[in-house]
Amino acid sequence: MVSVFSAKELRELGFTDAGIRDALECCLERVRRGRFVLRRSCSQVGHEPLRLVHEASATEHPRTYGDIRDDTERLKILIRSHADDLPRDAVFSHISAAVIHGLDPPFPATDVAEAIRRGFHRSKPTIRIRERKLPADDASAVADLPVTTILRTLLDIANDYSLETSVPIISAALRRGDASIEDLSSGIVRGRRGCRDAVQALKLADERHESPGESLCAVKFFRFGITGMQPQVDTFDEAGAWLARNDFRHERLPVIAEFHGVGKYYLSEKGPDRASIENHERHMRLLNAGFRVFNLVWADLFRAREFKRISAEIANLGG
Structure with a gap:
């Protein structure tokens, strides 16, 4: 996390009102009333x-x-700013708990810190505290931050957030080995509001999703009624020669979907130019072998066009 100071702490460090204003023009930033974050270290003696x-x-x-990652970074600052003034027995939950556990949402899911506490509800501009039961086994801590366990966190998100938010986070937790589908399934309370969404989230989440973008692809396949798309499949031509490992390939039909995040190019050890060339070569191998390849980028995940095209192609091929 980050260094957040209360106004009281700043005064104990010797800062006057004028000193605080001076620091705000340099290395300090106001998070909310009475809370400040150190943006950077500076050389000013004061x-x-x-x-x-x-x-x-x-x-x-x-x-x-x-x-959009900056929104999550701002949320981390906000969480830290509430660490010292949470009500007694309250713990960070939902997206805040996921962030504390190192499971960042794929896009801004909320702009407030979240917590739960039995017998207590509060909704303010910078924090929302839900009134929920919290068995002792569901509470944990990361450093000095009280937080729901990873299992409880994932279940709360699955129940209370959309599939677009829950599936990428659950997939990341599965990939890290932090939870299993069996444990999560046994934790779903049937009849609770949101339980159907939670069940669906577990059906779509998959440890084979290598990025939040791939998890969002799986959600969009569901939204558009596209079935049969399997994640991370090795593809071969008719002679048995390996062509590529694909993000998604239909289980019966020659239809492939690839998600191209920035990391596929700019995090490649060979550099973006070579990565782009190799991706084009792979694309041509697949086309020459008779596959229909759909290349998706982040923006495609938030509009219908490409998924309607995939759906139409599968229907034309008899799917």
């Missing part, structure tokens, strides 16, 4: 106490990516 506290805490400075 701000040295902030740097020393930050270094002693072994926390990180807030990260900036210039894309």
